[in-house]
Amino acid sequence: MDSTPETVLYASPAAASGPKWVETPVAYDAILLAGFGGPEGQGDVIPFLRNVTRGRGIPDERLEEVAHHYRHFGGVSPINAQNRALKAALEAEIARRGLNLPVYWGNRNWAPYLEEAVTEAAEAGDTTLLAIATSAYSSFSSCRQYREDYARVLEATGLGDTVTIDKVRQFFDHPGFVSAFVDGVKDAVSTYIADGIPAEKIRVLFSTHSIPTADAQRSGPRDVDFGEGGAYEAQHKAVAAYVMAEVAAAVADVEWELVYQSRSGPASQPWLEPDVNDVIAELPGRGAEAVVIVPLGFVSDHMEVLWDLDTEAMEAAEEAGIRAVRTPTPGVDPAYVSGLIDLVEERLAGTPKAERPHVTDLGPWYDVCRPGCCENIRAGFKPVAAGLRP
Numbered sequence: 001m002d003s004t005p006e007t008v009l010y011a012s013p014a015a016a017s018g019p020k021w022v023e024t025p026v027a028y029d030a031i032l033l034a035g036f037g038g039p040e041g042q043g044d045v046i047p048f049l050r051n052v053t054r055g056r057g058i059p060d061e062r063l064e065e066v067a068h069h070y071r072h073f074g075g076v077s078p079i080n081a082q083n084r085a086l087k088a089a090l091e092a093e094i095a096r097r098g099l100n101l102p103v104y105w106g107n108r109n110w111a112p113y114l115e116e117a118v119t120e121a122a123e124a125g126d127t128t129l130l131a132i133a134t135s136a137y138s139s140f141s142s143c144r145q146y147r148e149d150y151a152r153v154l155e156a157t158g159l160g161d162t163v164t165i166d167k168v169r170q171f172f173d174h175p176g177f178v179s180a181f182v183d184g185v186k187d188a189v190s191t192y193i194a195d196g197i198p199a200e201k202i203r204v205l206f207s208t209h210s211i212p213t214a215d216a217q218r219s220g221p222r223d224v225d226f227g228e229g230g231a232y233e234a235q236h237k238a239v240a241a242y243v244m245a246e247v248a249a250a251v252a253d254v255e256w257e258l259v260y261q262s263r264s265g266p267a268s269q270p271w272l273e274p275d276v277n278d279v280i281a282e283l284p285g286r287g288a289e290a291v292v293i294v295p296l297g298f299v300s301d302h303m304e305v306l307w308d309l310d311t312e313a314m315e316a317a318e319e320a321g322i323r324a325v326r327t328p329t330p331g332v333d334p335a336y337v338s339g340l341i342d343l344v345e346e347r348l349a350g351t352p353k354a355e356r357p358h359v360t361d362l363g364p365w366y367d368v369c370r371p372g373c374c375e376n377i378r379a380g381f382k383p384v385a386a387g388l389r390p
């Protein structure tokens with residue numbers, strides 16, 4: 001493993017002194033909505049995949065192999081349209097609350113890029129930015145990689161001395177994020193029961209993106225032991241347990257498990273398991289007649305949801321001969337949108353940790369990532385923004 005020490009470039013004054021929770025108000029000028037990005041036509045697919053795998057020199061022939069699900073949908077990922085809708089919904093909520101906070105939207109891997117968003121903000125005189133990434137949990141891919149990209153963009157634009165970028169806490173257990181999942185599972189279980197399927201024959205599968213086990217172990221702060229799957233797995237399990245307790249109180253007690261999807265990378269490298277489709281195939285043998293698939297790791301219906309769940313997992317359920325339904329992602333659900341603005345307001349107000357909403361014992365999560373948090377086994381440490389100076 002690369003043992004280069006972490007460099008935190010561009011830590012804001014709020015993050016420089018050392019609290020894990022920023023309890024002093026910070027007068028942010030604007031929100032930076034940071035998305036993953038996706039192609040919007042067949043011609044975009046390979047250049048997009050080159051961006052996703054930047055710096056790893058993967059030949060185009062290999063990229064074409066992972067392009068098939070984009071090709072199937074005409075080369076268009078739904079993710080940019082979803083982020084446009086989210087930006088509009090956030091702006092409406094900000095206006096409703098009478099706040100003065102422009103929202104600049106940019107992606108890590110496709111236009112509009114983060115570079116453009118940060119440049120536009122700086123030109124408007126908005127230099128103290130609070131980032132909301134469309135990613136709820138802790139891991140390299142869902143947290144640190146965004147922070148590396150903020151640093152890369154500040155470096156590339158030469159705005160490192162002018163612009164600071166902080167981030168809202170990972171919001172996996174914020175009630176606004178969790179609400180759509182609770183409602184979705186309640187509805188799905190009630191519908192099955194109304195159709196005459198007893199609760200004992202229903203299984204709920206919470207599905208999230210698989211990641212290399214080495215990354216999972218390093219997810220979250222280094223100085224806390226979250227067990228073998230790191231903070232990433234612990235966060236998903238805690239949220240799923242919360243959702244199922246709500247379902248048990250309102251509808252019925254149903255068995256559940258956490259499963260993984262969208263594995264990539266070489267077969268020799270261990271990734272988190274079990275795979276959603278393998279578990280679905282086993283369900284009839286375990287006495288299940290119906291399955292509820294919950295896209296717990298995803299904020300909107302992007303390609304991983306449409307392809308890996310709505311296409312592949314649904315096929316697996318059909319082959320297994322069981323009923324299956326996929327519950328909604330937060331998308332632009334009003335509870336989610338308003339929860340994201342609550343996350344911004346707690347930073348503007350410096351709300352004490354004890355007053356911050358969270359539905360699991362793991363939260364509320366840190367405003368400022370600790371040094372070494374969410375390390376990536378493959379790349380070691382690249383410079384990051386939104387961190388605590390080590």
Ligand SMILES: CC1=C(CCC(=O)O)c2cc3nc(cc4[nH]c(cc5[nH]c(cc1n2)c(C)c5CCC(=O)O)c(CCC(=O)O)c4C)C(CCC(=O)O)=C3C
Pocket residue numbers: 036037038039049052053066077078079134135136139141142209210211212263264265297302303304
């Ligand atoms: C944890 C996680 C999230 C959730 C957090 C978040 O939302 O950020 C996420 C989101 C997404 N991942 C996406 C797409 C891709 N992810 C890839 C590759 C990878 N993802 C990984 C993990 C995650 N990924 C990992 C460990 C890899 C392999 C190593 C690497 O390459 O870093 C590849 C390369 C090809 C391949 O390996 O399959 C693609 C094309 C899209 C866009 C979808 C759309 O277009 O609608 C989104 C939202």
Ligand SMILES: [Fe+2]
Pocket residue numbers: none
């Ligand atoms: Fe991914």
